[in-house]
Structures are given as structure tokens and as C-alpha cells.
Amino acid sequence: MASELRTVLVVGTGLIGTSMALALRQRGVRVLLADHDQGAVRLARELGAGEEWHPEAGTPAEPIDLAVIAVPPAHVASELLALQRNGTATFYTDVASVKVEPIERAGQLGCDLSTYVASHPLAGREKSGPGAARADLFLGRPWALCPTPDATPEARAAVQQLVELCGGNPVEVDAADHDRAVAVVSHAPHVTASAVAARLADASDIALGLAGQGIRDVTRIAGSDPGLWLGILSGNAAPVAEVLEAVSRDLSEAATALRALADGDGTATQELTQLLKRGVAGHGRIPGKHGGPAPAYVVVQVVVGDRPGQLARLFQICDEVGVNVEDVRLEHAPGLPLGIAEVSVQPDAAAVLTKALHERGWQVP
Template structure:
């Protein structure tokens, strides 16, 4: 069957490519690895992601092209010229431009289905890869009219083996969507983080979890992100222009408030309310509307084994932790663990923690 993947070639052993390779290897698929950087291939291999590809000897059922968007079409053409695989996909975060370039350069479009796993980390490189990176995450598939059913079946099987949820979407719609939920947020986070470069030591000493949350993704590789943003420039620009209008209006309202014009408060309030509404539309971990959880805060020491002990209590009382977040206390060997649980589980968990000597604020 075309959808049975026995051997998969992964070209590009960065975070996403190596994570794909690890996920497949853990499911018993034979994975071949290739990268322009021999050191990256060696590290991925040492992590158990697969074996180095020998082009003259081995042909795969599917080739996964894990390179920046600008290089996808050229890599696809090169691999197809070598007869590297029966079918091909890529995992770049921009879709329309690579597809257009692949068609324009004479690639076999019947054997190719563009795709994009909506998963990642602020870290990069094979050392940051995880085999469970795609579990439960959406994975966009952008077939063209020329894509053969067998090629689509092979990519669907890849998504299934990685534990992700396939979402078929047109390339242009995909690029507009990721501009809103991924690319523009990265630029916005970078703009906020850039203000910190010249911040005083006093300001940085007062930094709390809020600024860490807002700027977390700003730590991504600038070179990689330049390639992503360049490939999706117009949709990202539209989103950023809308954000810039909101920020300009907020700044004007604040200037008015600073000189005593209380009527400007309504404009600022409306933006904050729209922000709450937008945040509420972010899907929960199982899709659909995000459920309302109760947060149980627990003081936790900065010592080995503390989280394990905390989760052991949760296990003993049969409470499932839906999410967890750690907030460290600067200068102190402790912090606060915030456990998100179902509303009816908060009271019994709090009681169990208190009985076992934990400090629950």
C-alpha cells in the first residue's frame, strides 16, 4: 500500500526535521537522515533519529523536506532528479511560495503534497528535538490539483505516525492563517523584547512572568525567522499594520489620559475587551473552546525531585493536571507551581496538599 511507510528520508536535521525523524523511529519506521551540515546529521543520529542517507543505495517511500521555505523547491527538484523517494512533502511554515516555485521549476507535482506541522519551540537545532513534539497538534496539508491520491495518502500516514491531527487547507488560506497565529505574533514579541535591550537594571530586576510570557518566542533564530517572514511578507504585513493601528490608538488614549482627559479611557477599555475576547477564542488542548480551569498555586522548592513529589500527590488523589506553569522567585531557592485543574478537583487537591505539608497560598 502507498500509505505504508517503511522507509522515510528526512532532509534537514534541525528542530522539526529531527523531531519528525524521532517520532517515526519510535514507531518502527526506518529513517534516513541528510543535511548540509554533517555535524547536525551526527547529532540527530546519536539521538536515535535514524541513519545517514546513502543516495546511491537507498530509496525511500517518502521524503520529508525540512529546510527553510526559500529552499524547498530547489531541494524538491534535486531529490526528484535523484529518484530519492516515491513521494515528497515539506514542513516549511510558508506554503504558497514554495508550491508556486516548485511548479515553475518543473517539479513532479503529482508526487508532492506540501504540509506544515503547527508545532515548534523557541529553541532550534537537533538538540532541541522531541519525538512527541507533534502529539495532538494540527498539521496542515496543502495538496494541489495535481497531487496524486497516493501522495496524499503517504503524507496522511506521516501525520498519523507523528501523532498529529491533519487539517487540509489551501496554500493561500494557510499563509494568511499563520500570519495571524504565528508569524505576526513572533514579530510583535520581538518588538516588545527589543525594548528590553536598553532597559535599566532596575526595570529588568522587576521583570515578572508577564514579560517572560509575552517575549518567550522572541528568542528564536533571527536568520530562520527572516526566511519565514520573507516568504509570507504581505499577509504578515497586513496583520502587523492592524496591530500597529491598535497600538497607535492605545498610545493616543494614554497620552490623553496623562493630561486628564478621562473620556479616552473608553477607547483603551475597548481594546482590552477585544483582547480578552480574542484570547478566549484560542482553542483548548483538545480543540474547541478552551475550558475554564481553576489554578491551584503551590510553593515549591528549587530542588531535585520537587515536581515529582507534587505530581505524586495529584496521582494519589486522582486529579488530572491539565496544565502546569512555574514562576520562580528571583534571588530565592523556591518558586510557585500553578496547577490548572478541573473546578471540582481544586478543593480536594488543595486539601491533600495541605495535609502533606505543602504551602498553598
């Protein structure tokens, strides 16, 4: 088994790399930071993510137990080779969202695959860069581990310990299975959201003025860095294309049905109904926050004023009456100094919370 991780090198101080560094620092791990962008390194350091790595200074006082390569997929293998040639660390991993291409390329370059375990934390934000980093980004999130047959038990244990220190949930999976899976749950959805958001570029002011929470939900991830996503999609092109082709067929059939419906063919509603039902069924399969089937919560809507302390007071009431908040979403009212807080609670707690809010003068629609 690998010994305890004491010193970790993070190469790449973007959102994922810096978030990982922050999480490790909270657990007492010494973190060294490296990036071609010196500004990113400085910002990560100022945020408390660790200390800048100066390889030209020679061997650090403590040996580097694990090097984490947090760079775009196309650069993982070359970065791994350079680090291994210099004997930088005992073990190595990467956190790119594509696995087959980096692993194959590493083998082609002659990297030592016995000390390397590819990995991918299924966590992120629509924002990028070290300024968006959070130490709790990985808490409870799946973290795919894709070791090759060459990986030693010690290398596997070191990367597993990294995941545990960051609060992730390690899941060992074949690299090809991983890439097909993320094409369905991450990569193709991003392209789809971008396609919907692209319709807004030429939308009328009237349409944008009528935009509600639905369009914000569907397009939220479309605000991510295009350059970053081009690298991800290029590395997983074939699996993503297969998913998008299937989505395109569904959309094409829906458009055909709508054209028929517009021409007076009432039977076209059957195809639309089937697609909508399949959508409900698919949405219902998304795991809940604790894993497994998503539980059925009741949403309590509360009018919240747009002023400091309102959400804190709302959560305080939940605490006073013993109601656990399972989830919360905010929907702002355009042009008005208020919004709606949608508080998801257990079914038997909805009436308790509603009554408590009414008694304290809150508006519950």
C-alpha cells in the same frame, strides 16, 4: 492508497526534521538523514534519529517511500527538484511554515506536483537545532496539508500516514488560506514579541530586576533564531504585514488614549477598555488542549522548593487524590530557593487538591 511507509528520508536535521525522525523511529520506520551541515546530521544520528544517507552509494536496500524536505521555505522547491530528478523517493512533502511561495516556485521549476504534497506541522519550540528535538513534538498538534489539484490520491495518503505516525492531527487547507492563517497565529505574533523584547535591550537594570512572569510569557518566542525567522517572514511578507499594520493601529490608538489620559482626559479610558475587552475575547477563542473552546480551569498555586523531586511529589499527591493536572506553569522567585507552581485543574477538583496539599504540609497561598 499508498502502501505502508517503511523508509523515510529526512532532508534537513533541524528541530522539526530531527523531531520527525525521532517520532518515526519510535514507530519502527527506517529513517535516512541528510543535511548540508554534517555536524547536525551527526548529532541527529547520535540522538537516535536515524542513519546518515549516502546517495552516492546508489539505491538503498529498501526503496525510499517518502522524502521529507525540512529546509527553509526559499530552498524547498530547488531541493524538491533535485530529489525528483534523481528519482530519490516515491512521494515527497515539505514542512516549511510558508506554503504559497514553495508551491508556486516548484511549479515554475517544473517539479512533478503529482507526487508532492506540501505540509506544515504547527509545532515548534523557541530553541532550534537537532539538540532541541523531541519525539513527542507533534502529538495532538494540527498539521496542515496543502495538496495541489495535481497531487495523486497515493501521494496524499502517504503524507497523511506520515502525520499519523508522528501523532499529528491532519488538516487539509488551501495554501493561501494557510499562509494568511499562520500570519495571524504565528508569524505576526513572533514579530510583535520581538518588538517587545527589543525594548529590553536598553532597559535599565532596575527594570530588568523587576521583570516578572508576564514579560517572560510575552517575549518567550523572541529568543528564536533570527536567520530562520527572516526566511519565514520573507516568504509570507504580505499577509504578515497586513496583520502587523492592524496591530500597529491598535497600539497607536492605545498610545493616543494614554497620552490623553495623562493630560487629564478621563474619557480616554473607554478606548483602552474596548481594546482590553477585545483582547480578552480573542484570547478566549484560542482552542483548548483537546480542541474546541478552551475550558475554564481553576489555578491552584503551590509554593515549591527549588530542590530535586519537589514537582514529582506534587504530581504524586495529585495522583493519590485523583486530580488530573490539566496544565502547569512555574514562576521562580528571584533570589530565593523556591517558586510558585500554578496547577490548572477542573473547578470541582480545586478544593480537593488544596485540602490534600494543606494536610501534607504544602504552602498554598
